[in-house]
Amino acid sequence: MREDDYTLKAIQPGLRHGQQSGKLVVEGELSVALPGSVRGEFTVQIRYPGTSPFQLPDVYDVDGRFDRAAENHVEATGRFCMWLPLTAPVADFQRPGGLARYLDLVCEFVRLQVMYEERRMRGVEPHWPWTDWEHGGAGYEQWFRENSVGLVPDQLEKLIEAVGAHPRRAAKCPCGSGKKLGNCHKKWLATVRRSVRDDPTVLTAGYVYLNSWRESVRRRST
CATH class of the missing domain: 3.10.110 (Ubiquitin Conjugating Enzyme)
Structure with a gap:
């Protein structure tokens, strides 16, 4: 102080x-x-x-x-x-x-x-010329989209499910990469856990994005 x-x-x-x-x-x-x-x-x-x-x-x-x-x-x-x-x-x-x-x-x-x-x-367009986030759930979905690069839907699902668990530091990352958690998605999980404490709808938005991602994958494969 x-x-x-x-x-x-x-x-x-x-x-x-x-x-x-x-x-x-x-x-x-x-x-x-x-x-x-x-x-x-x-x-x-x-x-x-x-x-x-x-x-x-x-x-x-x-x-x-x-x-x-x-x-x-x-x-x-x-x-x-x-x-x-x-x-x-x-x-x-x-x-x-x-x-x-x-x-x-x-x-x-x-x-x-x-x-x-x-x-x-x-009347100068765009009014807000800098990068910003969508509001509410749409913004949370945007975060999951931008921070799921390199993953597949099943890996994202495992990470979201792991938000409620607290694996040992030396444990394997729940994404299934085979790496230790500390060398993989430790920060990702910590960020989501902290954010869920502030707003539980963050996790709901994660599942909404996951489902829309799976649907887009299904459409491309048909």
Whole structure:
């Protein structure tokens, strides 16, 4: 906490630590460098899921600066859609200096949002010219698709089934490659397990993608 307070004073003096409903928050004015060599101030609240500064928080638009709609990457609650649970930078945030890196990501998100709204207002296509993820289940299915390269459907099914198990480190990877888990899909499984704890529908999306993949394979073979 002392290190985080030092970080806030050094790079974002408009933000301060506090508590809300017994949970840790960082709130205040976020200063963001915008296109045109100007700075903007945005009222945000960074909410932690508990009292530990090592848990990855979410960021909320407090004063309604951005339109609250899924296509605008801001939920109805004001929460910024910065990433899927499957792509959240948990490990990076928990390393020394994690809060500073996290705030850099928040500033980059806000900067992109400002540019997105400007492009949309001016009719410049595409409005959001950077790579992003689909929302909800569609985004989870996209993650499974992009992270199943080199597998066949049966291997993916074995990996999904292994999410609920915790094999020994020296065990063979459940994908059936013959490699030890630590040299194969250990990180893949850890990512999905962590994400399922945040949102159980992640696993449902994995099976939805698996079934659609099998159906596409069946169609190609007939």
